[in-house]
Amino acid sequence: MDDVSTPPPAPSTPPAPSAAAPAAPAVPELRADCSSCFALCCVALPFARSSDFAVDKAAGTPCSHLRQDSRCGIHTRLRDKGFQGCTVFDCFGAGQQVSQVTFGGRDWRAHPDTARRMFDVFPVMRQLHELLFYVTEALTLPDAAPVHTELREALTRTTRWTHADAPALEALDVGALRQEVSTLLLRAGELVRAKAPGRGKNHRGADLMGARLRGADLRGANLRGACLIAADLSRADLRTADLIGADLRDTDLRDADLRGALFLTQAQLNAARGNPATRIPPTLTRPAHWH
Known part of the structure; x- marks a missing residue:
């Protein structure tokens, strides 16, 4: 399998774009498009038997209901079959970004050497897309204007990370990035809430x-x-x-x-x-x- 024994140190800034790459890549789609994803949420993520899931499943193991065409065999009956957790999960478009951009459309089934790294990158990308979702909303809030400049900078920086290669994403300290962006979102929220009655x-x-x-x-x-x-x-x-x-x-x-x-x-x-x-x-x- 395509692997590295020791990941490089976590960079504090996104990798610099190449000469042919745009200085600020376009913000990726933040809505899930399952037709462009290799069912990463059904394979990469673990779940435990509970009120949300009918069975246990280990990370990196395909769900027993996953079909060969990367579609769910019980999609219309998930709640009835005890998989309510699947109905409330949202990757914010990270699945198609990893499948089509990070790995260039190479399906883990046809290219098993990519599977381990793809499954490791997916949760990181999902967090990046979630941050982009929140930052994008914050930038639409007029009362949050005092923090818009910093939010736009965070949007650009986070977007660049979504276009990074797999090794860089694996090395990213996504927790530190989340904390940085969360501070900006908290300030934006406080500015809006300050105008609320009472x-x-x-x-x-x-x-x-x-x-x-x-x-x-x-x-x-x-x-x-x-x-x-x-x-x-x-x-x-x-x-x-x-x-x-x-x-x-x-x-x-x-x-x-x-x-x-x-x-x-x-x-x-x-x-x-x-x-x-x-x-x-x-x-x-x-x-x-x-x-």
């Missing part, structure tokens, strides 16, 4: 599992990383609430107002419960299981 409460990282917050006014609240599993947020007003990293598994969002919620992802919505009256940002899609 300035929302700080529930950052709070354990709100099962909390009864029906009809609560959470405009401008800091809910970063909060555990809201099975919490009742029905009829709650979450406009301009910062939801980055909040765990919304089985959260009741029926009749809630999420318009303008900060850093809300499709995966978070997919993990929650809602209904036709739940108001969501126009950039996201109402989950099919919301009734």
Whole structure:
């Protein structure tokens, strides 16, 4: 297999573009395109038997439901078959970036020497794409203008990393990059939340599992990383609430107002419960299981 015994030191800046490469590569697509991916989420990632997954699976091992054409054999029945975790996972477009850009369209099945490195790079790329998703949103927020210059720099730097080769991505200290960008996103969120009526409460990282917050006014609240599993947020007003990293598994969002919620992802919505009256940002899609 294509491997290196000792990775090079983690660089602090993206590799310099070659003379033929653009100084600032275009931001990659941040929506998953499974038709252009080699089913990396179904192979590279591990999962444990739980309420989210019906079986155990080791990293680098294809899911038993993965077909030879890189499609899921139970895609339309994932929830019924006990694979709810698959329905709420979002690679933010990292799968096709690794498959088509990093590895130039070489499928791990046809080129087994690439498999190990491809599976190692995928989680790194997924984190880079997630950062790009958040930074791109932050740049659309007028109230966050004071930090836009730094955010644009972060966007360019992170985008360059998504065009790096596999060895460079393996050596990248993605945790340090996440921390750097997270600081900028926190500042952007604070600038927006400062304009919210009454300035929302700080529930950052709070354990709100099962909390009864029906009809609560959470405009401008800091809910970063909060555990809201099975919490009742029905009829709650979450406009301009910062939801980055909040765990919304089985959260009741029926009749809630999420318009303008900060850093809300499709995966978070997919993990929650809602209904036709739940108001969501126009950039996201109402989950099919919301009734």
